Amino acid sequence: MPKTTKAKKKVAKPKTKVVSKPKKTTAKAPIKISKTYVPKDTEKYMCEKHKVFFRIKLNEWKKELVKANNEALYNGSMDDNSISADIVDQASSYTDKNVEMKAINRQIKLISEIDKALMRIRDDTYGFCLDTAEPIGLKRLMARPVAKYTIAAQEKHEKDEKVHADD
Template sequence: MSKKEVKLPKNYRPSEKEEYMNPKQLEYFRRKLLNWRQDLIEESQETINNLRGEVRDVGDEAERASRETENSLELRTRDRYRKLLGKIDQALGRVEDGSYGYCEETGEEIGLARLQARPIATLCLDAQERWELKQKQMKDSR
């Protein structure tokens, strides 16, 4: 970390009793995001290795079609991971600039429970619900 090193107790979990987004909480979420990022990178690398390691001329047409479907699913998963990695990197940037944990729309606290469930969240629950309703209305008006 570029700032003062923050030590976390072994089984530290952010608590509502603490000041919101204090240095320990920020470090906790920074580590959580970095670990998630590393897991996604490792899984993506496994996917690449699996696709490279396959023998292309295996079996009959049905088996080949099945393999192509599996490959397509793996590539879609990899694309989803790529997008997630971008969101994780953005969240890490917010940890560094001190805006992590606050709603991009309202400036209100996103909340520890929501961040535990979705560490890349950028909106508080109310703002997220408004956004989803707006998306639904746009979809329905088509």
């Protein structure tokens, strides 16, 4: 019987993966501002300090609104337990609840506007008019932190709304 030779199977060596080292990011330390800090016109418009200031202001405002809404909803649900036999009292209670719900709905819309303003801060578009890209101005933002337009652009929007409302 002739000798048979078995061919040796070649075992492939595992390929070594070349793994690049993670790049070191030079993350900036978060900017801290004092509780008494107020943005100044002499500073560069929408510098990091301004953004931090308005982010804090918007978040605090949002917290207050959420807390007020939760309290109003809780108190409103507690009032449902009292049923009055007097039809005038029932009508008055219904009117009060209707007014309260409208106020809550306005606050919910405002919370949504605050969230949009916070997104604009993250996108670096906060403080600039959505129509013209011009600076809205610190005075206007201090008075209305959710402002999206310059005063002139806002007036134009309101005029356009009035015209379309008459149609």
